[in-house]
Amino acid sequence: MTYVKYGSIILITLVIVAGIGIPMSLEPAGFFEFPLIPGLEDKARNIFFHVPTAWTSVLAFLVGTFFGIRYLRTKNIEDDYKSVSAAGLGLLFCILATVTGALWARFNWGTFWNWDPRQTSIFILLLIYGAYFALRSAIESDEKRASLSAVYSIIAGLTVPFFVFVMPRMMAGLHPGARDDPSGKGPLMQSGMIAGNMRVFFYLSLLGFTLLFIWLLNLRIRAARLEHEHSRQQH
Amino acid sequence: MIDFELTVNGLTKEFNRRSIFRDLSFTLAFNESLAITGRNGSGKSTLVKTLCGLLAPTRGKVEYRSGGTMLEIDDAKHKVGLVSPYLQLYDEFTGLENLLVLSNIRANGTSDHDRALHMLERFGLGSRQDDYVRTYSSGMKQRLKYCFALLHTPQALFLDEPTSNLDAEGIEIVKAVVREQRNAGFLVVATNDEQEAGWCQRRIDLG
Amino acid sequence: MEEFLAEHQLYIVLGIVLLIWGGIVLYLLRLDKKLAELEKLIKKG
Amino acid sequence: MRSALSSTFALFQKDLQSELRTRYALNALLMFVVTSVATILFALRSDQPSPSTLSGMYWVVVFFTAMSSLSRIFVSEEERGTTMTLQLVASPSVVYFGKLIFNAVLTISLTVAVTLLYTIVFSEYFIIKSSSIFFATVLLGSLGFAAAATIIAAIVAKANTRGTLYPVLSFPILIVLLMTVMNATTKALEGAPFSDALEDFQILAGYILVMTGGSFLLFDFVWKD
Numbered sequence: 001m002t003y004v005k006y007g008s009i010i011l012i013t014l015v016i017v018a019g020i021g022i023p024m025s026l027e028p029a030g031f032f033e034f035p036l037i038p039g040l041e042d043k044a045r046n047i048f049f050h051v052p053t054a055w056t057s058v059l060a061f062l063v064g065t066f067f068g069i070r071y072l073r074t075k076n077i078e079d080d081y082k083s084v085s086a087a088g089l090g091l092l093f094c095i096l097a098t099v100t101g102a103l104w105a106r107f108n109w110g111t112f113w114n115w116d117p118r119q120t121s122i123f124i125l126l127l128i129y130g131a132y133f134a135l136r137s138a139i140e141s142d143e144k145r146a147s148l149s150a151v152y153s154i155i156a157g158l159t160v161p162f163f164v165f166v167m168p169r170m171m172a173g174l175h176p177g178a179r180d181d182p183s184g185k186g187p188l189m190q191s192g193m194i195a196g197n198m199r200v201f202f203y204l205s206l207l208g209f210t211l212l213f214i215w216l217l218n219l220r221i222r223a224a225r226l227e228h229e230h231s232r233q234q235h
Numbered sequence: 236m237i238d239f240e241l242t243v244n245g246l247t248k249e250f251n252r253r254s255i256f257r258d259l260s261f262t263l264a265f266n267e268s269l270a271i272t273g274r275n276g277s278g279k280s281t282l283v284k285t286l287c288g289l290l291a292p293t294r295g296k297v298e299y300r301s302g303g304t305m306l307e308i309d310d311a312k313h314k315v316g317l318v319s320p321y322l323q324l325y326d327e328f329t330g331l332e333n334l335l336v337l338s339n340i341r342a343n344g345t346s347d348h349d350r351a352l353h354m355l356e357r358f359g360l361g362s363r364q365d366d367y368v369r370t371y372s373s374g375m376k377q378r379l380k381y382c383f384a385l386l387h388t389p390q391a392l393f394l395d396e397p398t399s400n401l402d403a404e405g406i407e408i409v410k411a412v413v414r415e416q417r418n419a420g421f422l423v424v425a426t427n428d429e430q431e432a433g434w435c436q437r438r439i440d441l442g
Numbered sequence: 443m444e445e446f447l448a449e450h451q452l453y454i455v456l457g458i459v460l461l462i463w464g465g466i467v468l469y470l471l472r473l474d475k476k477l478a479e480l481e482k483l484i485k486k487g
Numbered sequence: 488m489r490s491a492l493s494s495t496f497a498l499f500q501k502d503l504q505s506e507l508r509t510r511y512a513l514n515a516l517l518m519f520v521v522t523s524v525a526t527i528l529f530a531l532r533s534d535q536p537s538p539s540t541l542s543g544m545y546w547v548v549v550f551f552t553a554m555s556s557l558s559r560i561f562v563s564e565e566e567r568g569t570t571m572t573l574q575l576v577a578s579p580s581v582v583y584f585g586k587l588i589f590n591a592v593l594t595i596s597l598t599v600a601v602t603l604l605y606t607i608v609f610s611e612y613f614i615i616k617s618s619s620i621f622f623a624t625v626l627l628g629s630l631g632f633a634a635a636a637t638i639i640a641a642i643v644a645k646a647n648t649r650g651t652l653y654p655v656l657s658f659p660i661l662i663v664l665l666m667t668v669m670n671a672t673t674k675a676l677e678g679a680p681f682s683d684a685l686e687d688f689q690i691l692a693g694y695i696l697v698m699t700g701g702s703f704l705l706f707d708f709v710w711k712d
Contacts, residue, residue, distance in 0.1 A: 003485045012607040016459060020452065042451035049459050072708050075293070077252070089469075096465045107447060107454050134655050138646040143250045144712070145295075150643050152704045155638060155660060158701045159694075162663040175661055212466075219473055226480050232252055269489060289574050309578040325501075327508045336504075339497035340585075342490045343575040365551035383572075419627050 001218055004211050011208030019048035025234040031197050044089035046104050048201055052209035054097035054122060059213060060090030061125065065157045068150030080146035082217075084136065087153070089216055091129040098122050109174050116174040124163065128156045146167050238302050239314070239390045239420055240264045241286070246295035248281055256441055259295070265390075268413075268422040270432035273441030279425040280321065282441065283395045286423065287315050299391070313341065314420075316389030318380045320396055326369040330360055330379050333368060334386055341387065342374050354382040358408060373400040379410065390420030397424055397431055410434070491630055494577055498585030502560065502598075503592070510554035511563065516597060519552040524604050524633070536612050541605070542672035545613075546665055548601050551633070552656075553594055557636040558653040560586050561644035574711070583637070583706040587699070591633035598625045616678025624675060624684070627691040628668040635660045638702035641709045664694055 024036040024044075035046055067083035070076075101119060102112040113119060135152055141143040246259040257280035263269055266393065267319060272278050284290040286297055288308040299311035306314075322332045334351040355364045358378040377400045384392065394413075398406050413434050416422045424435055447454055506512055528545050536544070562569045573582055602625070605613045615621045634656060643653045671687040 014460070020455060020459070043454055045452075046458055049455070049462055053462055069668055075291075092465060092469050096462050100461055101443045103454065103458060103461070124659055124662055127662075131656045131659055134652060134663055135642070135646060138648045139654055140251075140647065141684060143249075144645055147708045148645060151638075152642060152656065154705060155635075155698075158697050160692060162527050162697075164668055166663050172619060188600075192479055216466075216469070223480065224471060226477075226484070228252075230480060230483055261629070284571070284712075287575065289571055306586070310576055312578075315575070317571075321568060322571045323576070324572065325505065325569060326567065327505050336501045337572065338578050340492040340494050340501065340573075342497060384583070 001215070002032055004214050004218075008208050008211035008215055010203055012212060015048050015201055015205040015208055019205070022197075027196075034198055040108070042117045043104065044198075047198070048205045050097065050104055051202070052205050053093045053100060054118075056124070056204055056213045057090045057093035057097055057125060058087045059210065060093060060217075061128075061153075061157070063217070064090060065153045068153045071146050071150050075147075077142060077146060077228070078149070078225070080142075080180070081228065082221055083146075083150060083153070085217055085220035085224055086157075087129060087132055088220065089213060091126075093213070094122060094126050094129055098126060105150070105174075114174055118175045120162055120167060128153075130194070145199045164172070172184050238300075240300050241285070241391060241421065242296075242298045242300065244296045244298070246282075246285065247293050248285055248290065249293040250277070250281075253379060254293075261439070261440070263391075263421045263423070265421060266417055267419060268424070268435035268437070270435035270438045271423065271425040272427065272432050275427070277441040279441060280319065280395055283317070283319065283393050283423065283425050284321075285363060287317050287393055288312055290327065301390075309390075310431070313387065314390045315393065316384035316387070318377075318384045318395060318397060319393070320399060322380065324368055324376070324379055324383060327367065329365050329367055329384070330355060330371070330402045331364040333379065334382055338386055347386075351382070351386060354386055355379075358382055359404065365412065374402055374405060377393065377401055378405060378408075381409070385412065388419065391423070392416045392420065393423045393425075395425045397426065398428070488602070491581055495580045495584045495588070498573075498577060499588045499592075502585065502589040506589075506593075512559045512593060513517065515550055516556045516593070517600065519555050520548060520597070520604060523548045523551060524601070525609060528608055536609070538612075538676035539669075539673045540671050540675060541609065542615055543678050545601060545605060545635055545672060546628075546669050549594075549628075550597060550661065550665060552601075553632060553636060554654045554657060556597075557590050557593065558631070558640040558643050558649065559638065560590055561640045562649055565644040579707045579710045580703060582710060583641075583703060586635045586640075587633055587702075591630055594629040594632050594636075595626070598629055613676070615675055617675045617681065617684075619681050620671060620679065620684045621675035621711060623688055624668055624671040624691075627688060627695065628664065628671075631664045631668075631691055631694045631698065633652050634660065634698035634702065638698070638706065638709070641706065645709065645712075664691070667691055667694070 020031055022034055024034045024042065026036045028035045034044070055209070064083045064086035067079045067086060071079035071083060074136075101122065105114060105116075106112045132149060132153060136145055136149050139148060241263040243258050243262070246257045247257050259282070261269070271282055273279050281290065285292050288297065288311060297308075299306040299308075299314070301314070325336070328336060331351060334354065335348065337352070338347070344428060352361075352364070355361050358381055360375060360378055360382065363371070363375065368379065371379065385398075394409075397409055397413075401409065413424075422435065426430055426432055494596050527548070533650060558623065562575060575583070606615075639657045639660065641648050645653055667687050671684045671691075674684045674687075
């Protein structure tokens, strides 16, 4: 956990410094210059911060569902609070991804919300998290709450592959990789544009946020365990 | 004699991290009977539900054996009869329809119309068999629950508060049922009443 | 405001970084409060 | 196997008979369809709705009406205290499939009612040009609806705030289905050739299979206390 903790701090600090500090030029020379993309300019730097939040919220959903499945198999209440802790963090990062995404969209595409496939996906993820917590608050028995919310998160997870197929076909996309994007990759991912240095920092950022998620999850689970043990002593 | 028995091993049930009962172990063989006693809220009904396979235990095992081989819980349920205040029948059906519908759903080949009529007759519901259950009094509903529980000649009969809402005549019929069950399988009675607990050979007190 | 941000787009990036940072800090503060409450409870119990 | 099938059918019959007698879901369902279509009529008044607007409106009515009645299938058992009775006489898979068939029949009759009403009130605009696409969409859509709605109904029946919780839980699960059926219905109203909608039907069929399979495997955990 020490590596995770300091790793996440160092990586995210590094990415913030590099992501904001490294200058941009139309013809980058060397590693310490990002390519300047007309129309995106400095906003391209958002990729280091906005995308990892969305990634973390999806990761949290997967982790939460994984522990949900494990609860159904073991009926060990500890798996349930691991699952709910992951979901709580997922909700946090989902909100962050939605808000930062809306802000970026405002200055890049003109409006806060465009119903672009990825915006729709993150909105649905937000709805799923909302429904998950609404369900949990409506059940009194601990065991019942644990198994029903696990079942719900699995059922919700089952619809995810469909979104991957359905969404891009149904609506015009603005994000890179959408149907009507001629290059199929979007300006940021186009070969040569992000290649090299930007990509390095992007992956470092993903790693940093993943480590941050593991650290926060660990803290949250420890708190939940304390709470659990305390209420057990009360009885 | 048919070899049908229930083995309970280390049975524990917890609700909201509070244990209802802990580490129960016993065996019930053919012809045996067991009374479960205890205060209100001591977990009598929970134990009965767990034994019938309606509640999953937190730890431990409930196993039914017929002729030495263990039964899957869904097969065992076909040999279980239960009368419980938590178990209700359908208000919008008549007494007879309830029995027929439920035995059709059970579908282990014995959707016996005559048997249903016989049970209704035995519990004094013959004249009301074609009336909707919502018009029944609470005592009549209790009698109908007995008809449902005994319809498929269960080898394990569980009675939770066996005489609630019953009049003197009803109680006499129940006593006769209890006597017969001793030769047809085994019997479990959950009750507060000393006299009813006395119908059984053995007793578990949940405190 | 609009024009200023269009000129100095780095501030949009800065805003987004601060938003994410703020969200995480809020979460940590809540967790901290929760732990403090638990400590109090456990000391008492 | 055979006895499981006949049990499932007997359970379906019981629910059907019970519904025909009490008309809990049916009356609410009809009133809901009529009022929501009337509201749409007021809102559109003299406008000329496009095929995509109409197909959207069609499924909005189906969604909200279904939300008012599909959850009853488990809630009514829970409220009357007959859950235990069913647990005693039937295995979880029998209960799930029996209830699923009932919900599917209910949804199909709901779409029939909405279709009839739409053809009457929007006689100029709601013209099904490609009936093969339309019927396949409505049939597959209803089955998908029932598959997802049944497991959610089972979950909701065990919670406290059932009425409000049901649409909240169902909507995220049903969005994919709604988007696909709206898309396919638009094609049917525009008179596209059948092959144009094949991709939508594949998605719908996949959805039905995944939802039914998943619910079947998970139903045990929901149904048993």
